[in-house]
Amino acid sequence: MALESRLDLKLSQKLILTPQLQQAIKLLQMPQIELAQTLNNELVENPFLEEEIEEPEMDGQIVEDIGASVSVDDTEIPLEGLMNFSVDEYFEERGSDGRDLGYFAPDIEEQPSYEIFFSKKLDLYDHLLWQLRLSNAPDRVRIVAEVVIGNIDEDGYLRATEDELISSTDANIDTVKSAVELVQGFDPPGVGARNLKECLLLQLKALNLSGTLIEKIIVNNMEDLQKKKYNNIARQYNSPIDDIIAAVKIIEGLNPRPATSFSSVETNYIVPDVFITKSDEGYQIILNEEGMPRLRLNNSYRKLLLRKESLTKEEREFLKEKLRLATELIKSLDQRNKTIYKVSESILKFQRDFFDKGVQFLKPLNLRDVASDINMHESTVSRVTSNKFLACSHGVFSFRFFFSSAIHSDNGQVSSTFVKDIIKRIISEEDPRKPLSDQMITDMLKKQNIIIARRTVAKYREELKIPPQNQRKIYE
Structure with a gap:
C-alpha cells in the first residue's frame, strides 16, 4: 500500500466554550464567600479594575466652612532657602506648634506591637512535642517518637504502620513500639491509637479502669454495643442489665476523637446569597x-x-x-x-x-x-x-431545598421535603424508651393521608441521618 499526502475538506459542528462563557459559568456557580475572594484577587492583579467606594455626602455649608478655614500660601520659596534649610530646623519648626512628633522625641519609649498580644492557638503537634521534650525516654526512642507525632492526624489517630515507621527511621521494632507506647501515654488520653477500640482502651487505662467489665465489653462486644443489644451482653457475662447499662454510660462518656479540642479547622458560617x-x-x-x-x-x-x-x-x-x-x-x-x-x-x-x-x-x-x-x-x-x-x-x-419530588396522597401531591419534615417531627416526639419502628411511622403517615412504603420511610430516615429503632432506644 503506497503512502500519499492529500488535503480533505470536512464540514462538522462543534460546541466550543469561549473564555468569556467559561468565566461566566465559573462565576455563576460560585458561592458568596468564594466570589468575594475571587473579585478581590482580580482587583489586585488587574490594573483596570478598581473598587467603587461611596463617599459620604457633606452639607454645602460645611464644605464652605472647611474651605474658608484652610488658607493656601502660593508664595514660591526661593531655591536658596530650600538649599540652606536643615533637617534639624525642619523638625524644630514642626514641633513648635505643639504637635507631638512621636517616635522622634528622645524621651518616648517605643510602644509594643499589637501582634504580640495575639497568641497562637496550640495545635496537637506542638502539644505532644512539648510533652516529648519533658520526657525522660532514651534519645533513640525520642527521635522515633517525634516521627510518630508527625503521623498523627487531626482526630488524634496514628496513621502510620509499624513497618512504615521502621522504614522512615531505620529503627528496630522494639524501639518503634516503645516510641508509640510513649506517645500513647501523653495528653489527651487516647492519642496515638490505631483504631477506635485501642483509643477507648487507652482512655480506660488513664481512668484506672483496666481489667473491668467495661474493658471486656469494648474488646469483645463492639458490634452489640453499636446495635444496643445489651441483653446479649448481659447474658454473655452473666451480669445484671443494670451493670451493663452503667458500663455503657461510662463508654459513652469516652471521646472517640481525642484531639478535637486541638482542631485547627475554622467554622464556616452560611452567608445567604x-x-x-x-x-x-x-x-x-x-x-x-x-x-x-x-x-x-x-x-x-x-x-x-x-x-x-x-x-x-x-x-x-x-x-x-x-x-x-x-x-x-x-x-x-x-x-x-x-x-x-x-x-x-x-x-x-x-x-x-x-x-x-x-x-x-x-x-x-x-x-x-x-x-x-x-x-x-x-x-x-x-x-x-x-x-x-x-x-x-x-x-x-x-x-436545592425548594426542589423536591412529588409523593401522591389522598389530598393530591405533596413534597418529599414536607414528608421528611413530618418524619423528623414524629421521631423527635417519640418516647426514647420505646422508639417507633419504620412501619409504625408508615402507619402514622397513612393516618395523615400520606401513603408511602416502609422502605421509603427508611430511605428518608437515613437521608436525615436518623439511626434505626434499636439504636435510638435509651435505657435508664
Whole structure:
C-alpha cells in the first residue's frame, strides 16, 4: 500500500466554550464567600479594575466652612532657602506648634506591637512535642517518637504502620513500639491509637479502669454495643442489665476523637446569597452584596491606553488584554446577578405558599419547571442553585431545598421535603424508651393521608441521618 499526502475538506459542528462563557459559568456557580475572594484577587492583579467606594455626602455649608478655614500660601520659596534649610530646623519648626512628633522625641519609649498580644492557638503537634521534650525516654526512642507525632492526624489517630515507621527511621521494632507506647501515654488520653477500640482502651487505662467489665465489653462486644443489644451482653457475662447499662454510660462518656479540642479547622458560617423579605407592597428579592467589592474601570489607565505615543507595543498589548479581561468580568458578574435574581423570582412564584405559611405548604418542584419559566437551560439553573442559600422569614435554606419530588396522597401531591419534615417531627416526639419502628411511622403517615412504603420511610430516615429503632432506644 503506497503512502500519499492529500488535503480533505470536512464540514462538522462543534460546541466550543469561549473564555468569556467559561468565566461566566465559573462565576455563576460560585458561592458568596468564594466570589468575594475571587473579585478581590482580580482587583489586585488587574490594573483596570478598581473598587467603587461611596463617599459620604457633606452639607454645602460645611464644605464652605472647611474651605474658608484652610488658607493656601502660593508664595514660591526661593531655591536658596530650600538649599540652606536643615533637617534639624525642619523638625524644630514642626514641633513648635505643639504637635507631638512621636517616635522622634528622645524621651518616648517605643510602644509594643499589637501582634504580640495575639497568641497562637496550640495545635496537637506542638502539644505532644512539648510533652516529648519533658520526657525522660532514651534519645533513640525520642527521635522515633517525634516521627510518630508527625503521623498523627487531626482526630488524634496514628496513621502510620509499624513497618512504615521502621522504614522512615531505620529503627528496630522494639524501639518503634516503645516510641508509640510513649506517645500513647501523653495528653489527651487516647492519642496515638490505631483504631477506635485501642483509643477507648487507652482512655480506660488513664481512668484506672483496666481489667473491668467495661474493658471486656469494648474488646469483645463492639458490634452489640453499636446495635444496643445489651441483653446479649448481659447474658454473655452473666451480669445484671443494670451493670451493663452503667458500663455503657461510662463508654459513652469516652471521646472517640481525642484531639478535637486541638482542631485547627475554622467554622464556616452560611452567608445567604439572596434575601426575600415581605412588606406592605409584597415580597422583595434582595441580592446580598455585603463584603462584595463593586467593580468599575479605572479611568486613568483608560486615558493612558489612548496615548499611544507614550507606550511601547508590549505595554499597549498588555493594557488591551487587561482591559478586555476587566470588561468581560464586569459583564459576567452583571449576568450572574441577573440570573440569580430570575431564579429566585421563579422560586418565589412556585413556592408562594411556603413563603406565606411555612414548610408544610412546600410544593413539588424540579429544575425543569424553573428553567422553562425563565427561558433558560436546565444546566444553568442547576449551577445557580448549587452551593447557594436563600434567607427568608422562615430561616436560611439552600436553593436545592425548594426542589423536591412529588409523593401522591389522598389530598393530591405533596413534597418529599414536607414528608421528611413530618418524619423528623414524629421521631423527635417519640418516647426514647420505646422508639417507633419504620412501619409504625408508615402507619402514622397513612393516618395523615400520606401513603408511602416502609422502605421509603427508611430511605428518608437515613437521608436525615436518623439511626434505626434499636439504636435510638435509651435505657435508664
